[in-house]
Amino acid sequence: MKRIFQIAILFFMLLLFGVQCTFFQKEEEVSFWEEPVLFDLDEIKKRGYIRAVVDNSSTSYYIYRGRRMGYEFELLRNLASNLGVRLHLIVKSDIEEAFILLNRGQADIIAMNLEQTPIRINYANFTLPLGEMSTVLIQRKSKASIGDFQELDQKSIYIPQGSIYKDQLCFLNQDSTFVLNVVEVAESREELITKVVKGEIDYTVADKDLALVNATYYNELDVSVEVSEKSPVSWAVRTNAPQLESAINDWIFKRTRSGYLATLYAKYFLNSKNSYYRNNSAFSSLAGNKISAYDDIIKKAADKLGWDWRLLASLVYKESGFDAEATSYAGASGLLQLMPVTLDRFGVEDPNDPYQSLMGGVNFLGYLDKFWRERIPESNERIKFILASYNIGHGHVEDAWRLTLKYGKNPQHWEHVSHFLKLKTDPEYYRDPIVKSGYAKGHVAVTYVEDILILYNSYRVLVEP
Structure with missing residues (x-):
């Protein structure tokens, strides 16, 4: 018993004082x-x-x-x-x-x-x-x-x-x-x-x-x-x-x-x-522990989606670099770079208002979430479909989903669906009768999803929830 006590004391001293050279x-x-x-x-x-x-x-x-x-x-x-x-x-x-x-x-x-x-x-x-x-x-x-x-x-x-x-x-x-x-x-x-x-x-x-x-x-x-x-x-x-x-x-x-x-x-x-x-x-x-000047409104918007706010911040950075006044060559504007027709559809009256434009984008993301929810029940997989749809349109992603089914792969796994999305530059695939939206640079959307998820992983590791 005395020996055990001595060993315990020695172990405690090592923990307390470290290793002596x-x-x-x-x-x-x-x-x-x-x-x-x-x-x-x-x-x-x-x-x-x-x-x-x-x-x-x-x-x-x-x-x-x-x-x-x-x-x-x-x-x-x-x-x-x-x-x-x-x-x-x-x-x-x-x-x-x-x-x-x-x-x-x-x-x-x-x-x-x-x-x-x-x-x-x-x-x-x-x-x-x-x-x-x-x-x-x-x-x-x-x-x-x-x-x-x-x-x-x-x-x-x-x-x-x-x-x-x-x-x-x-x-x-x-x-x-x-x-x-x-x-x-x-x-x-x-x-x-x-x-x-x-x-x-x-x-x-x-x-x-x-x-x-x-x-x-x-x-x-x-x-x-x-x-x-x-x-x-x-x-x-x-x-x-x-x-x-x-x-x-x-x-x-x-x-x-x-x-x-x-x-x-x-x-x-x-x-x-x-x-x-x-x-x-x-x-x-x-x-x-801040990512941008818009962290507070991004957190509120992410709560509405049920997302980690750092994931939404990753999407905002990818779209606008946190520049609320950013406008693309195609006319997309705001933190989440929405086109005018999308701004109108999702209730944005002032596209220059950061909160309004952000919530318009969040409403659109919510719509995409409902679109994919039954087909992609697993939330982490579904987010990839949502992000790709946000970038290229859910019609093109749905085409890839149909092609995945046709060729016997798993349509609930983004890895399989993204493979066919990239093939939408190939006439053999985009002219298939089950493809409704035609040609698309699907590889761009696949890279877009990867970029956001890589950035999100960095935010998740380095920035507190």
């Missing part, structure tokens, strides 16, 4: 990387999209005024375009979890600033370097701020779980007489920096570039103490994906020579004034 520290063995899923570039292209793990930070990936932004995001978007596929993002701060997702085939790239280590080269292959990074200690400026690591004896430094920072700190500590308490937590680098600013913790560490960006708008931050010197940083891919690795390396080589990487780096890391406004705006997912 010692020379004899041993890594826990893992096996998730031993048999990675076979899924290379050819399979990714057949699937049509590539999945990348990113961090939610002011330099990696975030939402600003409805737009997706970030250094890693723009790099990945350019890469995906180069590969001819769409981009799906997975937001994680835990790097160990990211390696697990990679090897299980749930992600294809880890797009973080990763240093190669003897342990990590077992987990994945690393691309050509995208740059160099050093690590610094982040603390508040005060009389008690430290200027030497010897002064950190018995102090706690909080770091993201699975990051390279643990190895770097322990390396500093291994031949020293002082002891660092390294506390790994399931929080991002940016979240820990914010905690330092608020005084909730005293110390964390981060890449120097990220630290300097934060120091431009948090004057109380001291980022002068270096933890490690500059070293190359890369992205990671599965060890059995040579085609993807080669394609990424070729892309990195060409984008480096063209100056694209340097230009993008300057945008996010060297233009501190723009970074300050983006990252501290109420319309940034990093500082506030």
Whole structure:
């Protein structure tokens, strides 16, 4: 009984104080990387999209005024375009979890600033370097701020779980007489920096570039103490994906020579004034919880539909970019870009009034929901039919639904119906007697639905309900 009590006390102390760095520290063995899923570039292209793990930070990936932004995001978007596929993002701060997702085939790239280590080269292959990074200690400026690591004896430094920072700190500590308490937590680098600013913790560490960006708008931050010197940083891919690795390396080589990487780096890391406004705006997912100036009326409208307001916000962004005065070349206007005949049909008297025009669009969406409800009872599937109908007209989507039935596929699954919607540019299909609305660029509507759902997923992850 005494032995059990001692073990319980030890476990509690570890939870409370974290892991103390010692020379004899041993890594826990893992096996998730031993048999990675076979899924290379050819399979990714057949699937049509590539999945990348990113961090939610002011330099990696975030939402600003409805737009997706970030250094890693723009790099990945350019890469995906180069590969001819769409981009799906997975937001994680835990790097160990990211390696697990990679090897299980749930992600294809880890797009973080990763240093190669003897342990990590077992987990994945690393691309050509995208740059160099050093690590610094982040603390508040005060009389008690430290200027030497010897002064950190018995102090706690909080770091993201699975990051390279643990190895770097322990390396500093291994031949020293002082002891660092390294506390790994399931929080991002940016979240820990914010905690330092608020005084909730005293110390964390981060890449120097990220630290300097934060120091431009948090004057109380001291980022002068270096933890490690500059070293190359890369992205990671599965060890059995040579085609993807080669394609990424070729892309990195060409984008480096063209100056694209340097230009993008300057945008996010060297233009501190723009970074300050983006990252501290109420319309940034990093500082506030607003997507647009119309969030309040979008929430009211979404309640009427029974939708997540962030889904409706995604549709509004796709249609108008939250510009209530936007008018298309075809004459569509307002937040949801309704044509004059639709505005009249759904009771909009003043198309320049944001709330009226939005509610007109919502009434139209409600009509489309009723149109599809019996045929598509599952709500998540039905939303895809509604969005496509909003874009191209429900007559064209209904044609695709009929074709799906005719060819023995499942008309309640958007994946099957969208296949036939894309075929409405082919005379063999749009001249079929069961097709009532004729020719249509159905692939445009399919892409439209994908764009909205991808954006909605970003809003759902980064913006609170």
